[in-house]
Amino acid sequence: MSQQGTKEKVVLAYSGGLDTSVMVKWLQLEKDLDVIAICGNVGQDAEDLGWIERKAHDMGAVRSCALDMREEYAETVLAQAIASNALYENRYPLLSALSRPLIARHLVELAHETGAAYIAHGCTGKGNDQVRFETSIRALDPGIVVLAPAREWNLLTREQEMEWAKTHGVPVPATVEKPYSIDDNLWGRAIECGDLEDPWAEPPADIWTMTRDPMLAPDEPEEITVGFEGGRPVSLNGQKMRLLELIVELNRVCGRHGFGRLSMIEDRVVGIKSHECYECPAALALIGMHQELETLCLDGSTLRCKHQVDQRWATAVYEGKWYSQLKGSLDAFCAYTQRHVTGEVRARLYKGVLSVCGRRSPYSLYDPSLATYGDDDSFDRSLASGFIGIHSLPSAIWSARQGPASGMGGLRTFAAEDQKRTPSA
Structure with a gap:
């Protein structure tokens, strides 16, 4: 990808874990690119991410930086997630999905600052994060080319990645005995x-x-x-x-x-x-x-x-x-x-x-005098009859024209139909 002897630059979303550690070296060897590694601190276990900067430098990155995004993450992202009660499928509070757009914005800003034509991420080829990073990057700057090494290389398992890392002198934290993939913020x-x-x-x-x-x-x-x-x-x-x-x-x-x-x-x-x-x-x-x-x-x-x-x-x-x-x-x-x-x-x-x-x-909006059944009850029960008449009017008309009262199908008919729709025990 280099032109006229001058290497082009790629900004890599770098976590210091197995995938992105291998990618620092892989992008240099396979793509002939100068790697600019950026790690966003969005509340990982380690507050001091200086070791990540040093690790990327030691593997040949021309620039490496760790940005503290925690305050920005809380104030501009998590506050919105709370206001929106963000639970995917009513259970998952979106922790990974929430950090990606913030990191993506910083990736794009760094690419603009350094003149990098490429942005790379360490997401797997069948996960969600590749979609999130690339959709965010393209929304912010459609002209940037996104590289996804995990979709290109032939390292299909974590064990193969660890073997490649060992061969090319890349230190990684994962082991075969406990090969969990962990994302924390x-x-x-x-x-x-x-x-x-x-x-x-x-x-x-x-x-x-x-x-x-x-x-x-x-x-x-x-x-x-x-x-x-x-x-x-x-x-x-x-x-x-x-x-x-x-x-x-x-x-x-x-x-x-x-x-x-x-x-x-x-x-x-x-x-x-x-x-x-x-x-x-x-x-x-x-x-x-x-x-x-x-x-x-x-x-x-x-x-x-x-x-x-x-x-x-x-x-x-x-x-x-x-x-x-x-x-x-x-x-x-x-x-x-x-x-x-x-x-x-x-x-x-x-x-x-x-x-x-x-x-x-x-x-x-809770009014104790309306909710109570005690002596302080202020609810006007005389309003209920008229309300129920209006509320039930569509049901009454339907019953008279098409339903049980119409002669077109009595209560027994509707009971039989309901029983057909109910699975037997």
Whole structure:
């Protein structure tokens, strides 16, 4: 790919793990490119990523940098995920899918700064992240050429990659004995491969690092209270915190009580099902508590509509469409609904379970005088008869013209049809 003796540049999304470590050397040897390695700190276990910079340099990268994106990740990405109750397939809080568009934007910015014509990523050829990175990059700059070595080389297994790395002097952290693929950030950990490829097998105990075994969690429950302002978490147990700090602390507290584990069958963008394990203590706690506050602050019609928007938002982001007209439009809807989602939610942690036990808001739509059956009841029951007459009018007309009262089919007929549709025990 070099021209007239001058090598072209490629910006590589570099994690320091097996795949991208091999790629630093592979891009030099197979593509004849100068490699610029960039690692984004979005809350991985290691806060000091200087070792990643040095490792890339030692393997011949002409430039290597580790950027601290944690604050930006929390404030500009995770805050939106909470407002949108982002749970893909109603379970997975999108931890990997959320970090990719932020990293992609920094990749594009670095390519512009250095004049690189290429961007490379370390995603596998049948995973979701290749879709997310490339869709984001093309949305930001369609002129950049994206390289995906894992779709080109003949290293089809992790064992083959480790053998190639050994042959070419590339140090890697993975071993054959524990070949899990792990992606972690502020929002949690994603674990796959190895023994986890059998959906019948129980995930090995050694994959969990953020959460204690619920059976070994404290015997005494612990209560937490999260404060929200405009849909954004702002305090924990009455103490004001930046979102980054709050997430870190909730990961610690919830993890200590064994809350936040997921083992699920997930539908990937590329059309295959996979067995995925996740640890997301703070993510699941904040989304769950935020949903509870919304039930207090949003009217029923808006709440039902937002359930649909939340699912569409999560699916769009899962599919890599962070930079899209659809996602921007969904953001606008969610932002409008969050104007009065302010208040506190109290929850109890015990043996792997988080149970909401209280919620309050200065903008609550819950009216005790309307809800109560006690002496303070202010609900006007005389309105119910007229309401029910109007509400049931379509059903009454249908029954008279086409249904049970029409003579075209009595109650016995409808009962028989229902029984046909009900599978026998």
